[in-house]
Amino acid sequence: MKYFLLLIIPFTLFANLNYAFNHNEEVKILDSFDIDAPFLFDKTLNEMRNRNSQIYRSKHFFQAMDDAYIYIPEIKKILSQHNIPAEFLYLAMAESNFSNRAYSKKRAAGLWQFMPRTGKSFGLKIDEYVDERRDPIKSTKAAAKYLSSLHERFGKWYLAAIAYNCGGGRLSKGIKEAKTDDLSVLLNPKKKYLPRESRLYIRKILALALIGYDDKFLLESEYAHLLNRASAFSMSTIQLPSGESLRRFSKTIDLPLGTLKKLNRHLKYDFVPPYKEDYEVYIPYVKLSEFKQKYKRDSVKNIYKVHVVSNGDNLSYIGKKYGVPYKVIMDFNNLKHTRLKLRQKLVIPIDLTSKTTKIKTKHYYLVKKGDTLESISKAHRVSIQNIKKQNKLRGSLIKVGERLKLYE
Template structure:
């Protein structure tokens, strides 16, 4: 009887053993892609992080982030692979920003890969009045791939490139010199503190996230099974739009909600592409590409936006305040070389031509100029910084030229 019972259980034991073996092999391969020894599988701190992520009742952030990013995850993997960076570095972006192109740190790092302005510009990302390409999910990933390639060439191992991405190449070089070794187990020594505590946890977090992300058995037995196929079924396409084209117009032409289009194009600071380029890259879901090619045709910008006829007493600042647009933007759209205006001159104002303008009391609004900070505005108008943030729904103290702020007390 016992023998018969054991024969019934044998397939279950074999299946469990096979599943364990497959998962173990995948985990070893994952570590190898980072040049990490297989024994790191048993690192207690990394496993604690991993178990937290796989506990649905404790933490759903991982799965929500994966779900929100399903559209562009394939594009990130493709770009990394094209630059010979392991695709698993996808999870470095997750560790940095939780896959949010809007992520912004107190140190002024921004975007999926949390580039500082100086580093972003060094790797070809444009940051100006109209765009912040650190938030461009394609261009920032290309820049990150180049940066990681540089770090790998400098340090020779991918886990060192990841650590250097976090704490800086100079600091890691000093740590390796102090430790007289670049072995991960030595650099992670909590007593010696060769690298900062944040960096010791950072590399573990990336590995833990990657292990959860590739755990097919767990995903198949959870409410997140759709993530296995979704990330492969969806992707984005790059389209080139002419100078000043409106995102709102594109969203209507191809039937994409404006909010979805903006989500894919967080690098645009306004709802239009920069007026200074003949064409500029914008992203749409791949499934909409055919429809875009069939239906889209360029339209002169004066047919898209409002036209303002200059009257007596007008100047660029008052016109800008009236429409809620920076005077600099008005100058660029109209290719003005100076701020002097003439009566009955027609100016293109980049707001929806069909939008009715709400008249506001401009005494209670302030247009942000170059050099302004929330502190300087609060002092000038005798309004607390907390009040300014509350009135204007600001989550941080970040403001930009052309922003229109309520300044009521």
């Protein structure tokens, strides 16, 4: 028996030390939200934590962390710059599961689930070309400003988190009715000082944070690499000119178009918005050097417009309106037939220069006034015979507005 005790004592001490370490870490997490340690024994919180541990072990938690690893470091950096606890990263997970594609029935969108009005009030642009609520960086900066303003108003981080969910006015009403801002009182399920969703919301954020900071939980999973993966800045911000094609750009720096789109979900179309100023686009940090070496701004800028189909519209009319052959509109929008739907959106490439324009995405040339096969041949270094062969031309006659294929 004596030898058995000698063997088991070290394991018991290790278990106690490990428990003490985990407990201290958990207390720190609660403290970051200005919540007292006894809340760790909240029955609903622990039920949610245990339930989520099982759910997230196989599904959402790790997959969400894995998908978002490239911009999690920057999110943490922005929160730190605004003196917001790093644990508020899990507010974004509670809101959207770290998906910048997330969209709610109430029209909230993006990582931080901003409503249109709130997003605009914190500087996010929402127009025909972009929805910056889906921009992982700009939306995080907006969320940081919003959370900072809520913390300044209510004085405690758990109150800022609750207000983010139900609104400052609703929280103020609850505090007034409860005559205190004490969390255990506000969460009373019988008194209902706060909506049920908000009472569960703060617990959900805490449960996710407790799981996320549980190294043992991570190490026991197939996603142990997440402990180190997001320790370095992984995304770079670059400036692209008005109207730049994402497809052309992705080929230039040898980056899969799908990856580029994933990082830039805020762009509604496959091109940079036609604003006067350059626009910020995100690429993986590992591609920054290649961007600096290979990317050259096109001397001919193609500006795009979006046409919303209304009653009486057809492709021929729309083409004449913008001075673009209807076949180009079909190619640009991947239309297989000429039938249009009411309120359908069509991307129209508009040449704002008087110079000849080559549409790089499809390798076509739009014939301008004064053009001849000879002038086009010299400008694009393609033989007249080649142009004739590709476009099945018998003679040398070409018409203004005609679309010529230049490269097979």
